[in-house]
Amino acid sequence: MKPTQPQEYLPACPLGSALRITKIETSIPHRVMPGLLLMRITTEDGTVGFGETYYGPTAAAALIHDWMSDRLLGADALSIESHWRFFYERFGNFGIGGAEMRAISAVDLALWDILGKVTGQPIYRLLGGPVRSKVDIYNSCGNPGYGANPTGRVLWPGYGSQGKPGALEDSYQLFHDPAGLAHELLAEGQQGVKVWAFDELAHRHGGMRLPLDELKKAVRPLEILRETAGDALDIMVDGHGFFMLPAARQIAEVLAPIKPLWLEDILKIDNVSTLADFRHHAGLPISASEMLLTRPQYLEALQKNAADYVMVDPTWCGGISESIKICQLAQGFNVPSTTHDCTGPLTLFAGIHINAAIPGCCYQETVRAHIRSFYNELIDELPEIRSGQVSLPTRPGLGVAVDERCFDRDQPHYRVSTL
Numbered sequence: 001m002k003p004t005q006p007q008e009y010l011p012a013c014p015l016g017s018a019l020r021i022t023k024i025e026t027s028i029p030h031r032v033m034p035g036l037l038l039m040r041i042t043t044e045d046g047t048v049g050f051g052e053t054y055y056g057p058t059a060a061a062a063l064i065h066d067w068m069s070d071r072l073l074g075a076d077a078l079s080i081e082s083h084w085r086f087f088y089e090r091f092g093n094f095g096i097g098g099a100e101m102r103a104i105s106a107v108d109l110a111l112w113d114i115l116g117k118v119t120g121q122p123i124y125r126l127l128g129g130p131v132r133s134k135v136d137i138y139n140s141c142g143n144p145g146y147g148a149n150p151t152g153r154v155l156w157p158g159y160g161s162q163g164k165p166g167a168l169e170d171s172y173q174l175f176h177d178p179a180g181l182a183h184e185l186l187a188e189g190q191q192g193v194k195v196w197a198f199d200e201l202a203h204r205h206g207g208m209r210l211p212l213d214e215l216k217k218a219v220r221p222l223e224i225l226r227e228t229a230g231d232a233l234d235i236m237v238d239g240h241g242f243f244m245l246p247a248a249r250q251i252a253e254v255l256a257p258i259k260p261l262w263l264e265d266i267l268k269i270d271n272v273s274t275l276a277d278f279r280h281h282a283g284l285p286i287s288a289s290e291m292l293l294t295r296p297q298y299l300e301a302l303q304k305n306a307a308d309y310v311m312v313d314p315t316w317c318g319g320i321s322e323s324i325k326i327c328q329l330a331q332g333f334n335v336p337s338t339t340h341d342c343t344g345p346l347t348l349f350a351g352i353h354i355n356a357a358i359p360g361c362c363y364q365e366t367v368r369a370h371i372r373s374f375y376n377e378l379i380d381e382l383p384e385i386r387s388g389q390v391s392l393p394t395r396p397g398l399g400v401a402v403d404e405r406c407f408d409r410d411q412p413h414y415r416v417s418t419l
């Protein structure tokens with residue numbers, strides 16, 4: 001009897017034959033969106049896959065080039081699950097969250113993009129879709145300066161300015177002309193609007209207890225939104241994780257009359273049992289949220305009945321590979337999934353593919369202030385959005401290419417690793 005060969009666990013080229021990775025590039029579009037890391041993986045046959053992640057871009061780039069490239073270069077680009085699990089388990093030895101998971105996410109997007117191009121199919125088809133012909137979207141009230149910053153300074157999450165008067169300054173308009181904003185969104189067929197109306201209260205008072213007079217003032221624009229739009233707009237409220245339990249309950253109490261579709265990160269999410277208690281007492285739907293990473297964290301939120309919706313950010317929580325598993329997991333609990341944006345154009349495209357492929361997905365976040373002001377400097381084709389829905393991409397892979405100029409070798413943070 002022939003002795004069996006010991007089999008390597010999670011080999012980089014499981015089938016021997018492989019579409020080998022020959023080049024890995026990363027770049028930061030520092031004049032357009034300085035918190036964004038763009039990546040491009042090239043294979044030996046010239047196929048190119050694009051990926052991205054957001055926040056801490058130099059840290060994610062360091063992990064990719066100084067460490068992950070050691071496995072990826074010369075490895076099979078199509079062994080997506082093998083690479084994902086290998087990196088997850090190795091990084092798990094010292095804590096899996098943060099830059100490590102963002103780096104895995106960026107690589108995962110690029111590998112799915114390559115698989116789509118090699119097979120000639122949009123990613124949602126490779127995931128078993130489509131399950132719908134268009135994806136419902138809502139608009140988050142940012143402004144062009146929330147994310148894009150020509151000074152190269154990356155703002156803290158939840159510390160964006162209100163903006164200024166002008167087109168696409170949705171955050172400014174929310175606070176200064178909420179009725180006008182409601183009319184404008186309805187006129188273009190938007191289905192929903194997300195607001196972060198309480199950030200400044202947290203900046204002024206911390207997140208433990210809120211003065212009633214200021215709380216009433218802060219909720220007034222949302223009351224006007226509801227009065228103006230009637231029942232025609234979903235309203236979602238994001239607290240950016242600023243508040244502890246008593247303040248979160250105060251906010252839920254003043255929000256109840258406007259019937260928000262969900263409350264998102266009003267309460268810090270670092271204790272799921274407290275979130276479940278908040279959900280029970282608030283009596284309002286809770287979205288638990290892009291601040292969670294990977295299946296175990298979402299599973300805990302689902303098992304403890306802490307969420308009415310789950311939201312995933314494909315470029316934070318482990319790429320397309322992990323996002324689809326989280327959404328399928330949520331479907332098993334009869335909890336719908338939604339996908340996060342505000343973090344980059346490929347994140348948006350990845351979310352569209354996920355929504356197109358998973359029956360339990362119900363909403364894609366968009367930021368019209370980003371899509372219509374600077375995304376065209378980053379990608380070659382904008383998503384086709386009409387009447388509150390986005391069309392499914394038709395090109396193979398992600399269905400979009402990063403602008404060639406973003407990978408100019410003269411960019412200050414451009415890095416390349418080659419076989």
Ligand SMILES: [Mg+2]
Pocket residue numbers: 238240264265289290
């Ligand atoms: Mg959020």
